[in-house]
Amino acid sequence: MSATHGTVFLLDDELGMLKALTRLLTAEGFTVRAFTSAGTFLESYRAEERSCLVLDVAMPKLSGLDLQQRLTHAGVLLPIVFLTGHGDIPMSVQAIKAGAVDFLTKPVNDADLLRAVRAAMQRSAEQRERASETAKLRERLASLTPREREVMDHVVAGQLNKQIASDLGTGEHTIKVHRARVMQKMGVESLADLVRLAERLGLGNH
Amino acid sequence: MSWVTIIWSMVASACLTLAAVNLLVWCKKRTEWANLLFSLTAVGTAGMAYCELWMMQAGTPAQFGTALRWLHVPAWALLVALVGFVGLYLRAGRPWLAWSFVGLRTLSLLLDFLVGQNLNYREITRLRHIPFFGESVSVAEGVANPCMLVGQLSLLLLVLFVADATVTVWRRGDRRQALTVGGSIVFFTLAGTVQAVLVLWEMVHWPMTTSFFYLGIVVAMGYDLSRETLRAAQLSEDLQESEERMTLAAEAAGFGVWMWSIARNHIWGSEQWLGLFGFAPDAIVTFENVMQRIHPEDREQVERAVRRALEDRVDYAGEYRVVLPDNTQRWVTARGRVYPDTQGKPIRMMGATTDITAGKQAEEKAQRQHEELAHLSRVTTVSELSGSLAHELNQPLAIILTNAQAAQRLLAQQPPDLAEAREILADIVSEDQRAGEVIRRLRSLLKHGETSLQPLAVNGIVEEVLQLSRNNLIGHGITVHRTLAPNLPQVQGDHIQLQQVLLNLIINASDAMSANPPAGRQLTVVTARRDGAVRISVSDTGCGLPPDAGRIFEPFYTTKKHGLGLGLPICRSIIAAHKGRLLAEASERAGGSPGATFHLELPPAAEGKL
Known part of the structure; x- marks a missing residue:
């Protein structure tokens, strides 16, 4: 059951709060890992399938917003639900802009919190999915020979076969064969699909 | 009334007056032993004058002898008191000389009553009448008593004692007193003794007038004593004046001054002090009266401070509230000092008290x-x-x-x-x-x-x-x-x-x-x-x-x-x-x-x- 609900990382310097939140989230079937400081959290964090972070903004040493920044820079995909003692609009704007799922004010109603946590889990699942798709595409991209890769770049840039052949100093027919192999290896049917795929992999603009 | 009676009576009454005055002084202040001794000296001199008058008017040798015998009683008292006076008043003289004199003089008084008709005559054979101040007075003739030498030796000791004391006083720097008291005693004692010797050994025909010489001593002593009394009076006047000045200054500075005579439990207070406690301007108050006016919450603290001052002989200081009869309150601060008597027992406490209500109120307001x-x-x-x-x-x-x-x-x-x-x-x-x-x-x-x-x-x-x-x-x-x-x-x-x-x-x-x-x-x-x-x-x-x-x-x-x-x-x-x-x-x-x-x-x- 916990596998389906996901793991909630809890971070609050107040032990009482930590305990209460753990009880609520556990009762709702989430796996909870609680930490009282950002330091211990960072040390023991391991990526999980479906997970999110419920984070108290006001923490000594490393604040919630600082931690969010740190995680983003490290490329950690972990949706964050912020909790704060006092609702501070500029702070919440900053958090949301930086990708937070929600910004809740304590005392927080259980329904609001659970809704936000479920939304975060949803986002986590999506992120995972998208990440695994991208990883598959990268694998395909890696399976292209250097020549095929060259041809693909020109195709995506919108050049005709003839132009590509003259650029690469080879026959138009050879280009055609390469192009068909690229389409097949990357698993697309049309040129439009290939261009979208290249964009997703960040190849589009040189 | 004859001149002789008048003069000798005057001598006696002058001496008795001085004696009475000094006896009164001594009665008021029992520590003034010099006044008592002076008084005894004067009474002795008056007694001698009386006996001399008795002798001069004696009709028979027996009467003369009795009068002369009794004369030695006041003489003894006079001389012993004189020695005591010198010792006490001049604070000088050798005690052994004084005691030797007293011993010899007492011996001569005993001889006076035990041997012969009196100390001076073994027997008076007859009386001679000689003219004196225009009348006829009795003079004795008879066999001299050798015991007389004991009396005269004692007088020599007296002169020695006084002279020695006088030298001490002189050296001490008190020259005026040495001359008036010491000098006059030596002079008049010697003169009186010489006169007595001349009369008694019948070298001159003249009645005994020793009391005159002792009158000189009494006058000299009286003069000196009254100088002292005058000086004390002046001192007390000065003291009172300075006390008044002090009170005036204290009152001008806003202090009420007070003096507590502990034994009588009587507190004298300046007008300002009495006013501070709401007493009438001429009220005589006791410690308890004052305590009654102190705020009940402060009473114990004040009592403790006063007791401590009395027991440990430290200065008293207190700050407390006074409640006046009309229930108004004021803050006062008091300081006092304990004055002990010679035995160290506290007899008096003096001090000053001032109103600090305004300051206290300002303090409270500031607080x-x-x-x-x-x-x-x-x-x-x-x-x-x-x-x-x-x-x-x-x-x-x-x-x-x-x-x-x-x-x-x-x-x-x-x-x-x-x-x-x-x-x-x-x-x-x-x-x-x-x-x-x-x-x-x-x-x-x-x-x-x-x-x-x-x-x-x-x-x-x-x-x-x-x-x-x-x-x-x-x-x-x-x-x-x-x-x-x-x-x-x-x-x-x-x-x-x-x-x-x-x-x-x-x-x-x-x-x-x-x-x-x-x-x-x-x-x-x-x-x-x-x-x-x-x-x-x-x-x-x-x-x-x-x-x-x-x-x-x-x-x-x-x-x-x-x-x-x-x-x-x-x-x-x-x-x-x-x-x-x-x-x-x-x-x-x-x-x-x-x-x-x-x-x-x-x-x-x-x-x-x-």
Whole structure:
């Protein structure tokens, strides 16, 4: 059951709060890992399938917003639900802009919190999915020979076969064969699909 | 009436008058033995004059002999008293000479009654009548008594004794007294003795007039004594005058002066003093009367101070309230000194009392204003912390809500998790108590309160204040370091005011560090013992002290944009009222930001009860 609900990382310097939140989230079937400081959290964090972070903004040493920044820079995909003692609009704007799922004010109603946590889990699942798709595409991209890769770049840039052949100093027919192999290896049917795929992999603009 | 009778009676009555006067003096003041001895001398001289008159008017030899025999009684008294007078009054003379004289003279008095007709004659054969002052007086003829030599030897001893005493007095520098008393005694005693010898050995035909010579001595002694009396009178007049001057000066300065004669329990007070206590201007009051006018709450303290002054012979000082008959109250301060008699027993207490009501009222008003200002500053401090305090209250409420909702969910499960729900309820109770504690602290900080000093643990106050400002510090991204010394002595202080001062210092520190990067915001609180005082130091790594750091404790001096400049002056006055010190110091820090340290030093509470 916990596998389906996901793991909630809890971070609050107040032990009482930590305990209460753990009880609520556990009762709702989430796996909870609680930490009282950002330091211990960072040390023991391991990526999980479906997970999110419920984070108290006001923490000594490393604040919630600082931690969010740190995680983003490290490329950690972990949706964050912020909790704060006092609702501070500029702070919440900053958090949301930086990708937070929600910004809740304590005392927080259980329904609001659970809704936000479920939304975060949803986002986590999506992120995972998208990440695994991208990883598959990268694998395909890696399976292209250097020549095929060259041809693909020109195709995506919108050049005709003839132009590509003259650029690469080879026959138009050879280009055609390469192009068909690229389409097949990357698993697309049309040129439009290939261009979208290249964009997703960040190849589009040189 | 014959001239002889008149003259001798006059001599006798003059002597008796002087004797009576001096006897009275002695009766009033029993320590004045010189006056009693003088009085005895004078009475002796009068007795001699009487016996001489008796002799001159004797009709038969037997009568003459009896008169002469009785003459030696007053003579003995006179001479012994004279020796005593010289010894006591001149404070000179050798005791062995005096005692030898007294022995010889007493022996001659015994011989006077035991051998022959009297000391001078073994037998008086006949009386001769000779003219004297125009009439006929009796002179004796007969066989001389050799015992007379004992008497004359004693007179020689007397002269020796007095002469020796006179030399001592002369050497002592009291020349006038040596001459008038010593000189005249020697002179008149010698003259009287010579006259007596001449008459008794019948070398001249002349009646005995020794009393005349002793009259000279009495006059000389009387003169000197009365000089002394006059001098004492002058002295007492001077004293009274200076006393009046002192009273006048004291009254002009607003002091009421008083003197308490302890044995008689009679307090004399100047008009101003009597007025201070609401007594009539000429009232004679007792210690109890005064106590009645003292405020009941102050009575015991005054009584204790007076008793201590009397027992330990220390100066008395007191400050107390007087309640007048019309129920008005005034504050007075009194000082007094105990004067003991020669045995060291306190006989008198004198002092001055003054009205300090105006000063007291001003003091009370200043105290009230000080408390008012401190309260205002406290309210300001608390409002600066309001965000933090709101959080401090919000936190337990949030925990309670989440716990309660978790419990609802646990109880809705099948089967319900009762064990967990029980634990949740326990947590809810403790969080609720925590919230209540925050409110209680807040209320006490905002309360209008009179300063109440009690023994306090410094570390406890530091912890409470850090708790109250915890969220403010976290919100400012400040890291708190604390080093609290164990086993610190307690201090005598007002809990709320000390909290206020510490809060103020912590808020100042966190304001000073607001421009620092987060890593450079370090607040350090240290408690320690230093030079006998208990010291709390609050250090920051902020912008440091302004160049004119000496002014930070001045009212209305501020470096903050929205500061009133009253926080630190009020803190300093609070600490001054605790007999402590509040000091600012630039932190010495190599490299990093300058920073400031505030030291709060308080004296430890006295061991035991205060």
